[in-house]
Amino acid sequence: MESQTVAEVFxxxxxxxxxxxxxxxxxxxxxxxxxxxxxxxPATMERIVTIRPRIVILDSIALVLSDARLVSTLxxxxxxxxxxxxxxxxxxxxxxxxxxxxxxGYVLKDASAVxxxxxxxxxxxxxxxxxxxxxxxxxxxxxRRRLFATTASRMLSRREQELVALLRDRLTNKEIAVxxxxxxxxxxxxxxxxxxxxxxxxxxxxxxxxxxDSLAENVA
Numbered sequence: 001m002e003s004q005t006v007a008e009v010f011x012x013x014x015x016x017x018x019x020x021x022x023x024x025x026x027x028x029x030x031x032x033x034x035x036x037x038x039x040x041x042p043a044t045m046e047r048i049v050t051i052r053p054r055i056v057i058l059d060s061i062a063l064v065l066s067d068a069r070l071v072s073t074l075x076x077x078x079x080x081x082x083x084x085x086x087x088x089x090x091x092x093x094x095x096x097x098x099x100x101x102x103x104x105g106y107v108l109k110d111a112s113a114v115x116x117x118x119x120x121x122x123x124x125x126x127x128x129x130x131x132x133x134x135x136x137x138x139x140x141x142x143x144r145r146r147l148f149a150t151t152a153s154r155m156l157s158r159r160e161q162e163l164v165a166l167l168r169d170r171l172t173n174k175e176i177a178v179x180x181x182x183x184x185x186x187x188x189x190x191x192x193x194x195x196x197x198x199x200x201x202x203x204x205x206x207x208x209x210x211x212x213d214s215l216a217e218n219v220a
Contacts (some may be wrong), residue, residue: 005031005124006030006031006032007032007054007055007120007121007124008033008035008051008053008055008058009026009032009033009034009035009053009054009055009120010035010036010037010048010051010055010057010058011036011037011038011057011205012037012038012039012040012044012048012056012057012058012063013037013039013057013058013059013060013086014039014040014059014060015059015087016039016088016090019037019038019039019058019180020115020173022034022037022057022113022116025113025116025117026117026120027115029117031121032117032120032121035051035053036051037098040063040070045073045074047177048074048078049074049077049078051106052081053078053081053121053122054080054081054082054124055081055082055083056083056084057072057083057084057085057086057105058070058083058085058115059086059087061088061094061098064085064097064098064101064103065094065097065098065220069101070083070101071083071097071101071102071103072102072159075102078115082105082106082123082124083104084103084104084105084106084107084119084120084123084129085098085105085106085107086105086107086111086116086119087107087108087109087111088106088108089108089109090133092134095130095137096137096138096141099130099138104123104128105119105120105122105123105128105129105130105157106129106130108131108132113138120217127135128203147176155198156194156197156198156199159190160190160194162180162195163176163180163187163190164206165192166179166180167191167203167206168206173187174187191203194206
């Protein structure tokens, strides 16, 4: 008989009541082990890296979407770590951004303890979990990515596509000029032509479209 694999979980939750309730519930599961629980702080992050759990559960999407890039920071420090969000709102935009950051589980506020435990088991098996009401958004993103990639390849020159990739990295015109060994005015001219070709209102619209492209590559 094969030994049972235990999913080691760290609860990085701001809500103390939620943390304590989940600890009580999850410690009763033979295939889930809570290896730590605390609100976010630099010291807590150091503790997580030391413990090296398989799964980190958060209840704050703000931490995921902040400039600190918490998910990628954890993934660099602990290769293979899985990050999931619980106690979330049914917000398509935030959901897509969270997936883009690397979150593999997304559970709503009205989820039961059984559903949270089920999510932990599922992502430990290599599955992704999200509400069925939000799954359609992922299909739409892949479709938009395909359409935009086709449009970009047909309408933009190789140099313009290269420049768009740098815009996606949020480089300024001056930084792009240095990177491509061009004048800043030349970069501005390129940006204006790209906007006209793809029908975008401003450079942030270009960034948003390419962020959807990146997200689709991750979920396709």
